[in-house]
Amino acid sequence: MGLKEHILYRLALTPLMLLVLLTLVFVLMRVLPGDPITMLEGKNIPEDVLARRRAELGLDKPLHIQYVNYLYSVFVKLDLGVTALERIPVSYLIATRLPATVDLAIAGSIVAIAIGVVMGLLSARYEESWFPQFARVYSSVVYSIPVFYLGLLLQVGLARPSGLPTTGRLNPVNMVTLDSLPVRTGFVLLDSLLNWRLDIAADYLMHMLLPALTLGIYLSGIFTRVTYLSVAEAMVQDYTRAARARGIREWRVVARYGFRNALIPLLTMAGLQVAALLGGAVLTETTFNWEGLGLLVYEGVLKRDYAIVQGAVTIYALIVALVSLAVDVAYALVDPRVRY
Amino acid sequence: MRLPRGFAEWGLVVGTALVAVFVALALVGESLVGPRAVSNILVVDGRVYEVPPLLPPGSSLVVEGRELVFIMGTDQLGRDVFARVVSGARFVLTVAFFSTAISAVIGTILGLLSGYIGGFLDRVLSLVMDSMYAFPGLILAIAIAALLGVGVLNISLAIAVVYIPSYYRMVRGVVLSLKAAPFVEAAVLAGASSWSIVTRHILPNVVPQIVSLLPVSFADAIITEAGLTFLGLGIEPPTPDWGFDLNKGRQFFLAGYWWIGVFPGSMIILSVLGFLLVGESLNELLNPRKVEA
Numbered sequence: 084m085g086l087k088e089h090i091l092y093r094l095a096l097t098p099l100m101l102l103v104l105l106t107l108v109f110v111l112m113r114v115l116p117g118d119p120i121t122m123l124e125g126k127n128i129p130e131d132v133l134a135r136r137r138a139e140l141g142l143d144k145p146l147h148i149q150y151v152n153y154l155y156s157v158f159v160k161l162d163l164g165v166t167a168l169e170r171i172p173v174s175y176l177i178a179t180r181l182p183a184t185v186d187l188a189i190a191g192s193i194v195a196i197a198i199g200v201v202m203g204l205l206s207a208r209y210e211e212s213w214f215p216q217f218a219r220v221y222s223s224v225v226y227s228i229p230v231f232y233l234g235l236l237l238q239v240g241l242a243r244p245s246g247l248p249t250t251g252r253l254n255p256v257n258m259v260t261l262d263s264l265p266v267r268t269g270f271v272l273l274d275s276l277l278n279w280r281l282d283i284a285a286d287y288l289m290h291m292l293l294p295a296l297t298l299g300i301y302l303s304g305i306f307t308r309v310t311y312l313s314v315a316e317a318m319v320q321d322y323t324r325a326a327r328a329r330g331i332r333e334w335r336v337v338a339r340y341g342f343r344n345a346l347i348p349l350l351t352m353a354g355l356q357v358a359a360l361l362g363g364a365v366l367t368e369t370t371f372n373w374e375g376l377g378l379l380v381y382e383g384v385l386k387r388d389y390a391i392v393q394g395a396v397t398i399y400a401l402i403v404a405l406v407s408l409a410v411d412v413a414y415a416l417v418d419p420r421v422r423y
Numbered sequence: 424m425r426l427p428r429g430f431a432e433w434g435l436v437v438g439t440a441l442v443a444v445f446v447a448l449a450l451v452g453e454s455l456v457g458p459r460a461v462s463n464i465l466v467v468d469g470r471v472y473e474v475p476p477l478l479p480p481g482s483s484l485v486v487e488g489r490e491l492v493f494i495m496g497t498d499q500l501g502r503d504v505f506a507r508v509v510s511g512a513r514f515v516l517t518v519a520f521f522s523t524a525i526s527a528v529i530g531t532i533l534g535l536l537s538g539y540i541g542g543f544l545d546r547v548l549s550l551v552m553d554s555m556y557a558f559p560g561l562i563l564a565i566a567i568a569a570l571l572g573v574g575v576l577n578i579s580l581a582i583a584v585v586y587i588p589s590y591y592r593m594v595r596g597v598v599l600s601l602k603a604a605p606f607v608e609a610a611v612l613a614g615a616s617s618w619s620i621v622t623r624h625i626l627p628n629v630v631p632q633i634v635s636l637l638p639v640s641f642a643d644a645i646i647t648e649a650g651l652t653f654l655g656l657g658i659e660p661p662t663p664d665w666g667f668d669l670n671k672g673r674q675f676f677l678a679g680y681w682w683i684g685v686f687p688g689s690m691i692i693l694s695v696l697g698f699l700l701v702g703e704s705l706n707e708l709l710n711p712r713k714v715e716a
């Protein structure tokens with residue numbers, strides 16, 4: 084199978100995966116007791132109003148018809164429905180919130196990989212010292228810290244003394260200015276740069292610093308381990324011994340011969356961690372009031388608005404599927420040995 | 424007796440100690456600290472006293488000539504933080520226990536069926552499980568917990584669903600590799616029924632693998648539980664719970680009342696670390712060849 088066929092195959096699998104997840108959500112929402120209307124408006128609403136609202140949402144039809152309608156609107160009409168109370172299209176909400184989560188996820192990954200690679204390389208370079216043990220303990224402790232607690236600690240420990248912003252994405256004034264800028268993509272950093280508003284870009288980065296650190300530290304343990312293990316494996320190979328024998332300095336051996344060996348495992352791990360990244364982002368966004376997709380899910384849950392939860396699940400599934408596809412393609416580009 | 428050596432041996436010692444402490448707290452903690460965990464009202468000699476909120480750690484209160492010490496201070500509602508973190512172990516560990524047990528049992532059964540029967544069933548189950556496995560676990564748990572509502576069993580179920588695929592994938596893999604093993608073929612030739620082949624010949628070989636996964640998945644369950652209760656899901660006040668307390672005390676923690684956040688937060692870290700260390704160290708000591716990434 085060539086790369087093109089492989090991509091097509093994976094693309095074909097994505098809707099199947101979506102179907103499974105949406106079915107799971109559907110079953111959970113419809114089979115379990117309670118329905119959105121009584122959840123929303125209390126149990127004391129009059130019979131006729133209840134019946135009318137149920138009919139509006141199609142809840143009076145048999146389950147299998149509801150299921151088909153539900154899948155039809157998601158897959159064919161590409162419609163994620165409207166919120167229960169304000170009747171705002173869920174797809175609109177998601178579109179406004181997604182860029183913030185993408186920014187945060189990218190920044191968090193950069194922090195995580197930077198910390199992981201540095202600590203992993205140091206461990207491999209100073210194999211005989213105390214450092215690898217320290218890195219190991221660090222990885223375990225970081226794994227054990229709940230991401231929201233880490234966020235709170237950074238808010239107390241770093242933001243309070245330094246005056247860094249702890250909530251939101253921009254100062255209120257910049258938030259308003261942003262809306263009036265001529266070029267809009269929805270991505271704040273991109274927008275402010277495209278419009279030459281470096282002050283807004285700086286403000287955004289300041290706001291992003293702590294959430295990105297939180298998410299990055301949370302995921303850095305696993306990248307430390309992966310880097311260390313794969314570099315350490317390379318360091319005992321004949322080609323690294325040959326490099327040393329030729330008199331190449333140790334750091335160069337580690338960086339050049341060892342680190343290359345870690346690229347593929349790092350890539351794999353980055354792909355695998357996307358799920359953890361998105362899950363961690365929900366808690367990070369809640370802790371820092373970062374208005375992304377995660378905070379939207381949380382609000383949806385609080386308001387018992389199933390359309391939001393359902394829509395977000397759909398988008399998350401899509402992201403996960405596309406990222407794993409991208410990782411597969413990246414393999415083939417990074418490693419000429421990989422053939423599909 | 425020699426001192427432990429290296430990460431794995433130290434990890435096992437420290438991890439086991441932590442696990443022992445937390446299991447003990449879960450079992451008897453609540454009865455040790457009494458009602459101070461859930462209320463700021465003290466009844467001494469038939470008289471009612473109200474404990475002030477936000478007392479710093481080490482504060483003491485003299486009531487009827489007796490001195491009451493709050494070694495971890497009191498929270499925003501005047502409840503004893505020490506009593507809350509001690510009795511909070513019960514809810515968390517109960518949930519972690521149930522969710523791990525549910526996911527291990529269901530995952531194993533599905534993995535056995537899927538691996539042994541194969542064919543269409545295997546394909547469908549694998550697709551379902553792989554989809555769930557790839558999906559962000561916490562978000563799935565949030566969605567399910569929101570739908571199920573409060574209660575120990577509901578939140579356990581929400582967490583269990585997330586971890587079923589881990590057990591399923593592992594068990595299925597072992598079953599597939601065992602199906603062609605000579606002792607299984609011999610059992611087939613001897614006319615053993617499918618039921619007895621699966622339960623007597625395959626299952627015993629799967630069990631050690633499941634056991635090796637248990638401590639780490641217990642640790643994961645604790646951290647997921649903390650995340651859910653931090654979002655206010657699955658729990659009802661005034662049940663003491665670390666994640667929930669961190670959420671409720673968040674404003675005060677940020678305002679400088681550090682003890683309200685630090686103590687519950689540390690309890691989460693230490694309990695997760697305990698199970699994680701036990702799991703990782705055991706795996707490393709029992710399979711020295713396998714270096715897992």
